Amino acid sequence: xxxxxxxxxxxxxxxxxxxxxxxxxxxxxxxxxxxxxxxxxxxxxxxxxxxxxxxxxxxxxxxxxxxxxxxxxxxxxxxxxxxxxxxxxxxxxxxxxxxxxxxxxxxxxxxxxxxxxxxxxxxxxxxxxxxxxxxxxxxxxxxxxxxxxxxxxxxxxxxxxxxxxxxxxxxxxxxxxxxxxxxxxxxxxxxxxxxxxxxxxxxxxxxxxxxxxxxxxxxxxxxxxxxxxxxxxxxxxxxxxxxxxxxx
Numbered sequence: 001x002x003x004x005x006x007x008x009x010x011x012x013x014x015x016x017x018x019x020x021x022x023x024x025x026x027x028x029x030x031x032x033x034x035x036x037x038x039x040x041x042x043x044x045x046x047x048x049x050x051x052x053x054x055x056x057x058x059x060x061x062x063x064x065x066x067x068x069x070x071x072x073x074x075x076x077x078x079x080x081x082x083x084x085x086x087x088x089x090x091x092x093x094x095x096x097x098x099x100x101x102x103x104x105x106x107x108x109x110x111x112x113x114x115x116x117x118x119x120x121x122x123x124x125x126x127x128x129x130x131x132x133x134x135x136x137x138x139x140x141x142x143x144x145x146x147x148x149x150x151x152x153x154x155x156x157x158x159x160x161x162x163x164x165x166x167x168x169x170x171x172x173x174x175x176x177x178x179x180x181x182x183x184x185x186x187x188x189x190x191x192x193x194x195x196x197x198x199x200x201x202x203x204x205x206x207x208x209x210x211x212x213x214x215x216x217x218x219x220x221x222x223x224x225x226x227x228x229x230x231x232x233x234x235x236x237x238x239x240x241x242x243x244x245x246x247x248x
Contacts, residue, residue: 003199010200013056020051021111028114038118042097045090052087058191059204060091065211068094073141074212075173076181079234080150081159081189084205088188089148092207097146100133124153134168141176151230159189160238162231170227174220179212182230184237208237 024044031041053060068074076093078085086099099119106116115121120136123129137147149169156163173180184207191203210233218226 006199006201009056009202010198013052013200016052016055020048024048025110032114032117039096041114041118042090045087049087049091053091053205056202058202060088061204061206062092063206063208064092065209068209070095071144073144073176073178074146074181075141075169075178076146076148076183077151077165077169077230077234078148078183079160079162079185079238080152080155081185082155082192084188084192085150085185088185088205088207089183092183092209093146093148095146096144097148098137098140100137100147100149103129120147130168134172137172138176141172141178147172151227159193160186160242162235162238165227165231167223167227170223170230171220173215174218174223174226177216177218179214180226180230181212182210182233184208184210184234186238186241210234210237 024047027044028041031037031044049060072095074095074097076089076097078089086101089099099115101115101119101121103121103123106112106121108115120133120140121129122133141147147169151165151169152163153166154163170180186206186208187203188205190201191205192198192200213226213229213233215226
């Protein structure tokens with residue numbers, strides 16, 4: 001009976017997700033006409049997320065521990081456990097930003113075009129692609145945009161246990177002397193797991209935006225320390241909610 005209800009709920013969630021996207025698609029395309037209006041498309045993403053969460057009956061419960069400054073560029077670092085993370089982060093971040101995401105997202109019909117136009121895609125198997133991602137990210141930071149990255153680089157096999165963090169986000173933060181903002185997403189792996197079954201569970205969407213970690217005065221000699229500090233902030237929050245998840 002529970003499995004049947006999960007299947008019905010999943011069908012409804014997918015239907016709402018697709019219908020919301022199709023209704024907003026003309027507006028997305030309108031905002032993509034000029035680079036000057038690209039950031040306005042983020043408002044459409046927020047409407048899409050609200051539409052989906054509301055009709056699926058899933059409360060959105062953010063905890064923000066500081067006020068985001070629209071004149072300040074940040075590098076947001078979030079743990080990654082589910083494909084639901086991206087939609088939820090559109091509601092979480094309140095400043096202009098670009099995602100760094102895997103290049104396979106560009107192949108998704110309709111959505112892929114929007115994603116590759118607005119955000120930065122990386123082919124993890126290509127050294128040239130990785131160099132482009134760094135150069136483009138630094139260029140956008142210079143324009144005042146923030147960067148959103150999943151420092152694990154993938155969805156780990158045993159969520160909510162964190163995977164190892166890659167260095168890219170922390171190198172960029174040190175080079176540009178901008179803050180790192182750790183973000184903990186505690187339970188999206190329960191709502192929509194990456195187990196191949198693609199069945200939804202009802203839970204409130206929760207996200208914790210921690211206080212920024214300043215990088216002014218840091219050099220590459222401090223890179224490992226900065227990476228560990230960010231890891232510990234996210235991991236300690238996960239341990240509070242899942243005590244058996246001691247990743248240290």
